[in-house]
Amino acid sequence: MDPSPVRYAQTADGVHIAYQVVGDGPVDLVLVASALGLGEIWRSRRGTPFLQRLASFSRLIMLDRRGTGLSDHILDREQQLPLESRMEDVRAVMDAADSPRAILLGIESGGFAVAAMFAATLPERSAGLVGFGAMARELWASDYPFGIPLEESDAGIADVERAWGTDELAREWMEGLYPAALHDDVEIESFAAEMRGIGGPGDAAIWARVERDIDIRELLPSIRIPTLVVHRQDDLVVPIEHGRYLAAHIPGAELVELPGDAHMWDVGEDFPSEVERFVGTIHQEQIDLDRFLATVLFTDIVDSTARATSEGDRAWASLVERHHHMVRGHLARYRGTEMDTAGDGFFATFDGPARAIRCALAIAASARELSIEVRAGAHTGEMQTIDGKAGGIAVTIGARIMSVANASQVLVSQTVKDLTAGSGVTFEDAGEHELKGVPDRWHLYRVVDT
Amino acid sequence: MTTPETRFATTGDDARIAYQVFGQGSIDLVWVPGFVSHVEAMWRFPPLARFAQRLGAMARVIAFDKRGTGLSDRFALGYIPDMETRMDDVRAVMDAAGSERAVIFGISEGGPLAMLFAATYPERTVALIAYGASARSAWAPDYPGGKKAEAVEQEIVDAKRRWGQEGWAREQLLEWGAPSVADDPDAVAWFSSFVREGASPESYESLERMNEELDVRPILGAIRVPTLILNRSGDLDIRAPGSYLAERIPGSTLVELPGDDHMPWFGSEDDVSGAIGAFLDEVRHEEAFLGRVLATVLFTDIVDSTASAASEGDLRWREVVDEHDRIVRGLIARYQGREIKTMGDGFLATFDGPARAIRSATSIVEAVRRLGIEVRAGLHTGECEMLGDDVGGISVAIGARVGAKAGPSEVLVSQTVKDLVAGSGLRFEDAGEHELKGVPDRWRLYRVVD
Numbered sequence: 001m002d003p004s005p006v007r008y009a010q011t012a013d014g015v016h017i018a019y020q021v022v023g024d025g026p027v028d029l030v031l032v033a034s035a036l037g038l039g040e041i042w043r044s045r046r047g048t049p050f051l052q053r054l055a056s057f058s059r060l061i062m063l064d065r066r067g068t069g070l071s072d073h074i075l076d077r078e079q080q081l082p083l084e085s086r087m088e089d090v091r092a093v094m095d096a097a098d099s100p101r102a103i104l105l106g107i108e109s110g111g112f113a114v115a116a117m118f119a120a121t122l123p124e125r126s127a128g129l130v131g132f133g134a135m136a137r138e139l140w141a142s143d144y145p146f147g148i149p150l151e152e153s154d155a156g157i158a159d160v161e162r163a164w165g166t167d168e169l170a171r172e173w174m175e176g177l178y179p180a181a182l183h184d185d186v187e188i189e190s191f192a193a194e195m196r197g198i199g200g201p202g203d204a205a206i207w208a209r210v211e212r213d214i215d216i217r218e219l220l221p222s223i224r225i226p227t228l229v230v231h232r233q234d235d236l237v238v239p240i241e242h243g244r245y246l247a248a249h250i251p252g253a254e255l256v257e258l259p260g261d262a263h264m265w266d267v268g269e270d271f272p273s274e275v276e277r278f279v280g281t282i283h284q285e286q287i288d289l290d291r292f293l294a295t296v297l298f299t300d301i302v303d304s305t306a307r308a309t310s311e312g313d314r315a316w317a318s319l320v321e322r323h324h325h326m327v328r329g330h331l332a333r334y335r336g337t338e339m340d341t342a343g344d345g346f347f348a349t350f351d352g353p354a355r356a357i358r359c360a361l362a363i364a365a366s367a368r369e370l371s372i373e374v375r376a377g378a379h380t381g382e383m384q385t386i387d388g389k390a391g392g393i394a395v396t397i398g399a400r401i402m403s404v405a406n407a408s409q410v411l412v413s414q415t416v417k418d419l420t421a422g423s424g425v426t427f428e429d430a431g432e433h434e435l436k437g438v439p440d441r442w443h444l445y446r447v448v449d450t
Numbered sequence: 451m452t453t454p455e456t457r458f459a460t461t462g463d464d465a466r467i468a469y470q471v472f473g474q475g476s477i478d479l480v481w482v483p484g485f486v487s488h489v490e491a492m493w494r495f496p497p498l499a500r501f502a503q504r505l506g507a508m509a510r511v512i513a514f515d516k517r518g519t520g521l522s523d524r525f526a527l528g529y530i531p532d533m534e535t536r537m538d539d540v541r542a543v544m545d546a547a548g549s550e551r552a553v554i555f556g557i558s559e560g561g562p563l564a565m566l567f568a569a570t571y572p573e574r575t576v577a578l579i580a581y582g583a584s585a586r587s588a589w590a591p592d593y594p595g596g597k598k599a600e601a602v603e604q605e606i607v608d609a610k611r612r613w614g615q616e617g618w619a620r621e622q623l624l625e626w627g628a629p630s631v632a633d634d635p636d637a638v639a640w641f642s643s644f645v646r647e648g649a650s651p652e653s654y655e656s657l658e659r660m661n662e663e664l665d666v667r668p669i670l671g672a673i674r675v676p677t678l679i680l681n682r683s684g685d686l687d688i689r690a691p692g693s694y695l696a697e698r699i700p701g702s703t704l705v706e707l708p709g710d711d712h713m714p715w716f717g718s719e720d721d722v723s724g725a726i727g728a729f730l731d732e733v734r735h736e737e738a739f740l741g742r743v744l745a746t747v748l749f750t751d752i753v754d755s756t757a758s759a760a761s762e763g764d765l766r767w768r769e770v771v772d773e774h775d776r777i778v779r780g781l782i783a784r785y786q787g788r789e790i791k792t793m794g795d796g797f798l799a800t801f802d803g804p805a806r807a808i809r810s811a812t813s814i815v816e817a818v819r820r821l822g823i824e825v826r827a828g829l830h831t832g833e834c835e836m837l838g839d840d841v842g843g844i845s846v847a848i849g850a851r852v853g854a855k856a857g858p859s860e861v862l863v864s865q866t867v868k869d870l871v872a873g874s875g876l877r878f879e880d881a882g883e884h885e886l887k888g889v890p891d892r893w894r895l896y897r898v899v900d
Binding site (some may be wrong): 126293329330332334362366423 | 573
């Protein structure tokens with residue numbers, strides 16, 4: 001699976017953001033990292049297989065945030081700093097990549113902060129949020145005891161200014177980021193190259209200062225989309241308490257504690273597997289979101305087999321054709337959507353139950369002009385689109401209601417009767433019925449044609 | 451009234467059809483002219499202009515010249531368009547005029563075209579009005595009132611020889627068009643110039659031959675839209691009495707007016723526009739019914755916004771409200787709702803799925819808390835009238851009342867909503883019976899448990 005060429009999205013404030021798309025899965029996944037470096041990441045031993053794995057079940061959209069990697073570096077400090085502008089980077093890239101809605105994969109503190117703000121601010125474009133090795137705040141505070149002291153952070157920034165992009169700093173950091181690779185010179189060199197691919201030491205020091213001032217704790221309760229927080233139990237750089245804090249403060253968030261000590265996000269198979277599982281549940285949730293309320297109408301010609309026998313095939317076929325034409329005329333008039341014809345009957349949906357009833361009455365009356373009789377049943381409920389057609393239990397109920405109707409009768413459920421109160425339609429009690437395959441007894445009503 | 455601007459619609463076969471749009475009203479009316487027409491010349495003859503103005507006072511009128519006539523593209527010699535092509539012309543004009551659905555008003559020879567259009571495109575036809583129309587022009591053994599071929603040939607020869615001459619024009623008015631004005635020099639002068647502007651002798655012949663081939667009798671039974679059959683009782687140019695059409699078009703209404711003029715703008719023209727006006731009133735009523743859509747309405751409102759505004763200070767409060775609006779819009783969109791309007795510090799939105807509406811409401815209630823404010827929310831499901839971008843009806847009022855009963859951070863729903871989402875996993879608590887201001891009965895409300 002080859003990544004697309006690097007393209008640029010332009011933000012409202014004029015910054016060019018480099019991005020790439022790989023994979024063609026059913027759900028869009030935007031990788032929002034603290035820093036990525038699209039130029040170098042595909043040369044990394046860790047990066048390529050990890051990204052390919054994500055792209056195997058998604059359409060993966062990657063970007064270099066402003067001031068890093070292949071994106072514009074020449075920025076005002078004003079443009080550089082706020083999370084809001086970085087959120088705009090993501091939005092601009094999603095627009096450019098034709099992604100109306102995506103799952104945001106927020107990597108480490110900075111990446112997650114941007115993704116979290118995006119999710120809270122633009123829920124209509126956020127299908128889900130994933131955090132890895134993330135935290136709400138870096139520095140210690142009396143109400144945030146697992147943060148690091150300011151001096152420790154200062155020392156880290158001094159290291160960045162002194163040795164960013166060198167094998168020396170790469171090896172030093174590897175101790176916390178990925179202890180298993182401490183003596184792997186290829187990894188060390190690759191990591192140093194990745195740093196250089198992100199930007200220069202001065203840039204890196206600025207980002208580090210910006211990131212340590214991030215505090216998104218207040219934002220967490222307003223994240224109202226499905227969220228997964230993944231954290232390694234023995235993470236040495238960002239201890240597990242940070243992940244637990246996030247999960248505890250984001251409503252409904254799921255926490256997955258993975259074994260291991262690597263803080264580096266592109267190490268191991270278990271993290272992408274968690275993401276894959278989460279993507280699957282989101283995909284399901286998207287399907288649930290597509291549930292809509294509709295009124296189903298089923299009609300059928302009464303005694304069609306007997307009539308076909310007595311009329312003869314040709315005459316009957318012609319009559320059925322006229323019947324179909326007549327039904328379609330009424331469906332158009334009453335704004336029904338034809339879903340299916342089954343045998344001599346129709347299955348249609350309506351966005352107004354009173355119209356469905358009027359349509360059924362009109363069909364029954366017109367059928368009598370053709371010397372045939374139809375039965376009809378209607379029900380209103382939530383359904384979902386399956387292969388372009390409305391489906392679900394509400395559809396089955398509608399079909400069953402029709403099957404208990406007598407010739408020229410229009411039967412409806414209690415729901416339909418209640419929802420059309422005040423519309424001028426009159427009903428008669430048609431008693432309680434059992435509907436095949438549907439639990440409970442159902443009170444049905446006969447529509448009175450006035 | 452100044453003469454409306456003439457525009458041109460381009461058809462599928464690249465012909466240009468001249469049309470005008472004038473008048474106003476909640477429904478569109480497409481005027482399918484008879485014989486020959488000229489959308490600009492009609493405004494120069496006071497009786498015809500007055501008739502057009504009367505129509506324009508009742509509806510948004512779309513008038514056009516059929517291909518081969520008036521300002522539309524003329525025919526090549528010997529070309530006779532089929533009905534399919536002529537129906538496509540009507541559609542092209544409707545598309546160009548931005549009319550999704552319209553009342554189709556066919557006069558005389560425009561009548562059969564209007565009937566066929568109504569039967570073929572019920573989804574684009576609000577209603578049908580046929581004035582002075584016949585389903586077929588030519589004689590047939592089962593259609594004794596039709597014109598014999600020899601008579602037609604003679605008429606054609608005569609008309610081509612004396613096309614538009616005053617003597618000929620006077621004869622036409624006397625013999626079929628408008629006997630009441632046959633001695634009126636203004637009417638004669640108008641008709642003689644109007645036919646010359648409307649068609650050349652060759653075009654006339656094509657139209658006449660096309661007319662003689664017409665027979666829409668087989669589709670009369672397939673017309674399912676509200677239909678008004680209108681004619682003068684002494685009309686000399688209809689081939690069968692109005693009852694012929696009325697008996698064959700299901701559910702149609704026949705109105706016969708006194709007089710013998712075939713052209714509606716002569717004689718007691720008030721009768722014609724009066725009958726059309728009365729029919730359009732019925733149609734509008736029916737349209738309001740057809741426009742009812744089942745929807746779940748959501749009302750939100752900021753709790754104690756006046757007190758908060760006072761204590762926060764204007765500027766800070768504006769920021770809070772702006773952020774609130776952003777969050778609410780995002781969460782309406784996320785759950786596929788449609789923002790109808792803001793009211794004070796609240797929103798009205800509609801959803802086509804009640805479960806999604808509830809999820810949107812609970813998300814909004816939680817998400818705005820970080821702004822230090824609380825909202826109340828209420829939902830109800832019922833048939834609403836779609837009024838352009840707004841919604842109306844008792845269901846909307848009920849939704850507003852339910853919302854008003856909610857406490858801070860509370861989402862209240864009606865029994866209807868609760869019943870419709872059974873099986874969705876949403877949970878409710880009984881919130882007791884309430885009287886809703888201005889709404890009859892007592893209403894049991896339920897609190898959504900997040």
